Amino acid sequence: MRVTGPKVLLITTLATGVAVATAVPLLAKPEPVLVQVAANGTPVPGQYIVTLKPGASTAAEAGRIRATGVRRFDGVLNGFSAKLTAEQLDKLRRSDKVAAIEQDQIVRIGAVQRAPLPWGLDRIDQRVPKLSKSYTYKSTGKGVRVYVIDTGIKIKHKQFGKRARSVWAAPRFKGNHRDQNGHGTHVAGIIGAKHYGVAKGVQLRSLRVLDRYGQGMMSDVIAAVKWLRKNAQKPAVANLSLVGSRSKAANDAVAALARSGVPVIVAAGNGDGASRGYDACRFSPSGAPNVIAVGAIAPGDKRTPWSNFGKCVDLHAPGQGIRSTWRNGSSKVLDGTSMAAPFAAGTAALYLSRHPRAKSATVYKWLINNASKGRVTGLPAGKGTPNRLLYKGRL
Template structure:
């Protein structure tokens, strides 16, 4: 489906830029205390994410009782989450949110913050030249040691699996997808056409499953758009995208989140949504973050059962921006990665970041699931970890497991 099919204009990012990409909260997301709420906009309203408790006697978000509970305190429901989260996105004053948080049937009330892609470094370079060799990242992950051999050989192509890309959308008509990409839902414009006006999502999707640039060259791709053309959105939109995936996903499936918080403040609803998806049998691959700090401090990479991915460069060094520590599961190539661009159906772009490392692992997970369609997320993760090249990452960081992604026949 062509980007222009819906007739909306999309801004296209600079095609010659090499960037490190992370999703950042413009201000820390905080859980609202039950008493003494002191928040900006006390007299007005702002967005909150409300999670209801689960279990016997707890109301379901989709029920009239759950909605009535929230509205009883004056909150206005904007979105209902019934799969990834038992809860709502609401508008409320800080005082109303505080009273709501005090109710014993409420698990948490968290401010919904604006989030945005942060371009942390830009290097001007010539556009990549067309050539027969695969991108260096693919070349690296199919062999345990350097030097690179100029080829990429994968065990199968991931046929029969689906990779859900929760991002800025995907240019599904790009030739690198070969008709295997489609739209799921657009939670920015609230329509079924998840066009990409930013470019990040298209690049990520092709790295995971493009015909030339991807790891799993026969996997299907479903785009779920939660970020606008500027790479901005809200946590509520991200949760809506995850909720949609949990309702519609067909296993075997992988969910890629090349985004996360920039503040080292837990986002409990986001973490809970990832855990719910994993419990439902979906493999989650998550970018570790570009803050050069412990990965376990950031949501949703802090979720233990997700596959949290750090970035390496061509020399097998941990990228200087990449997060590190025991929260990392695998490292994968993330520096100067060539992949598809949203600029046209043939365009390419070179980007840098843990955003680029995570889809390498998403593609590898799809390859495994194609051969083991009934495997659990834990089994898929264990297989990728067991198959990784060990001791190859230079300067992996304190506490980091020294494991570099490897796909092998």
């Protein structure tokens, strides 16, 4: 959880050059806003996210340039996304109402199939790494809703009973809420499946933003967050097991959701997906303020080599060899920080079932203070990664 001052956004501009000291008239117009593009991501051609200055009207600015495909993000971001021509983009860059422009980008899941090794539930209910071969719980999370922003959920999976529903899907899916990838169903199972879940009585709600390939647009993620801020039935938790290049617009949106009373749990990210992690602060939403970003450990409490690190990682949780529900009605074993985050989301739901009026900051504080300290090995030296391991306690 990071609630300190504003963070630096690393950007790559459309043009570079050398700054030269010149005389500037006192009444000179401000320089056009630079378009921020994903420094380490995949941009979406012709699609942009526009953040306006306080007091500026999204409807007026979008209407002024006659933009198409406009989606407003009122409530979580004073701005909108739209398809823009070069001429429209130039007009916005020169508008004194515009604070920032980002090129939309692809966000992705982070999970890899591995051999069976069901152990995550066993690990989070005890302090020591030697597993007791049991999962003890006093609460099931009944009365709490966990909103899964992902590829969708297989609603009729027998592990969910009648506790899962689809509530929103990005417009590009044209009403198709089905999980055609499996990732979202797997995440939902870790949170609340009858056999695999942390909170076995929780209500699961799907917001689909990712396609059959586990990819989607950052603007769709922001749109889902906007919907959730307006429509969440509390007590509630949001889980985002996805990652994209750093986006200030996305970070601001999820922070606004958390301030509205919905704790936000996110994956720290999987680095190169094989043997190397990166600084989680370089990505979104893991680098956002006011969220809990979760890294992954393997059995024995060793950080997985691909798990992202740094001061933006708040907790670690099991993320290697995790069995959970799958889109065809069966189960599957996956690796990833995508699997670690829902362990924390399920635990947050258990806490909220006991303390339904708790604010997001209170939930975050409990997760951090209750974590096992100094247990995680393999953390990179000098990167400032907090050594905390998720612990469910007596919930």
